[in-house]
Amino acid sequence: MTELVRVDDVGSKLLRKFRSNASDWLSGACDGGRWEPLHYRLKPARAQVFADIAAYREWLQAWRRAAGTCPSGIRLEFEPVAWRQAGLEAVLCGVDIVSAEGAFALMQEGERLGRAFARALDRLKAVRPDIADGLLQKPDFLLESDDDEFDRLCAVALWLLQHERADCYIRELPIEGVDTKWLEHNLALVAAVLTHAMHLPEPLRSGDIISRWQIRSRPTLFYVRHADLIVKGLPAEAAVRLPLEVIDAPCTLPRRVAVIENLETGLSLRLHSDTLIVMGMGAAIEAFSKLSWIRQVPVLYMGDLDQAGLRILAGLRRHLPGVRSVLMDCGTLERFAHLCVTDPTRPIGVPAEGLTAQELRLMERLQAGRLRLEQERIPLDLILEAFGKAL
Structure with missing residues (x-):
């Protein structure tokens, strides 16, 4: 036997409706108070009433009290019955909510939401x-x-x-x-x-x-090493921040570019002096694809073995499809599983393109285990060896 529909049951439904239709409620209230009445069926079965007449009367009183809090916004509907054994000539069969005020009166958070709703209306009118x-x-x-x-x-x-x-x-x-x-x-x-x-x-x-609106943008500055390839006389091993337009006019074209997600790894990595090392840029690295010469040289990428690292790789490949990843595979994850930590971020949508089959398997493993392996945890000699093979 189904339970009687309580005030809180209807209040919860109204709250969900408000959360998903708040814009329409506000628009209707601004537009001359337009409101589409909401009807909820309440009529109990005869067997329910006869099984516990006292419970029915308590339920009816609860609905009368609720309607009394906003008589102009809540209307109870009764239906004639001939249930003389229960002493009833009419039974509560439904409730009509004929205003926003009536709806808020039935919600558990109604008092606060009603005030917020009234304030929002004042704001819209102002x-x-x-x-x-x-x-x-x-x-x-x-x-x-x-x-x-x-x-x-x-x-x-x-x-x-x-x-x-x-x-x-x-x-x-x-x-x-x-x-x-x-x-x-x-x-x-x-x-x-x-x-x-x-x-x-x-x-x-x-x-x-x-x-x-032609708002001027500050230049994006890229952390690089081997900056003497870009500007003659700059110290090769120092970390230098250069704007994109300067990097776009190198004094010597790099033989390759190594993109390292995290700054610390990029600072520690010892690669050949003809390799431009770009580091610590996160998703901003996508702007690097605007370089006029970037498609003339191989580009390697190494990021954290986590969702964000793979998303950055996929984003970079949207502009530079030939980018190759280094140590971003399930084998590396398994080898250093003892150094993994829990990834606190929620699972993201798997990029529709930009990842190889091997990288997609890594994404699945990472999401299934909520794992994250920071690239700084991988020994530098292993990273250097992997880059040497990739180059």
Whole structure:
């Protein structure tokens, strides 16, 4: 026999519906209070009522108390019955939620969410309609952000909508009250809001904000060794940071490039002086593919044996398909399994392309065991030997 539908049961359903449809709820409330009534069937079976009439009466009272907290938003529906043995002429058969206030009244978190909802509505009414359209695409931000965060986002969106170009660095944007470090860290949020505020057919990405408004970018500096191949007179073994445009005009074309994910390994590795060593750049190494000469020389890559290292490799291969990996295989993982640690990151999607069959097997092993082998744990003499064979 099924249990009676409790107030908390309906409240949980309403909470899930709100979480997945908060934007529609807010939009409807802004649009003249438009609300689509929600109906939940409650009618118990006759056998349920007769099995425990006291339990039915307690259940009915619980629903009456709940409806009493918001009479204008919660309507109980009764159906006539002829259950004289139970002393009943009508039975509660359903509940209609006819306003957002009624929905929040039934949720366990309803009081807090109701206040957040009301504040979000006030925020939407206080900004330009186009910015409000954009904000509706980020309901979690509307509901949960503090006033300072909200004001910063609106100030940035308004400034960008009012100016066709910035022609300055991101930290030089003259937006009152905005810490421009905040903008650097929230470009994706700004892009999402502007996409809908401007009614663009394609979504803006973080990088599009930079290019569309001609915001100047600081040069990416690459840590390299054997920098004398690039600029004559620089110390060969020192770690030097050079911008991409300088590396793109080498005084001597390197015979090969060794990309090392972590700085420490790159600093310690002793490779032939005609090999340009690029290190410690993480995913930013993809920018290296823009070099005009990079496809003329072999490129080797060694990263951590973890999800991130393989993802960086796959990303690099999207631009440079000929990149060869070094010691990124199951054999290396097994040999140094005693030095592995637990990978704290969640499993990522396996790249659709950019990994060999051997590297895909490594990814499967890493994800199955939640393993991570940092490249610094592998003995340098073994790394040097592997690079020697690869070269």
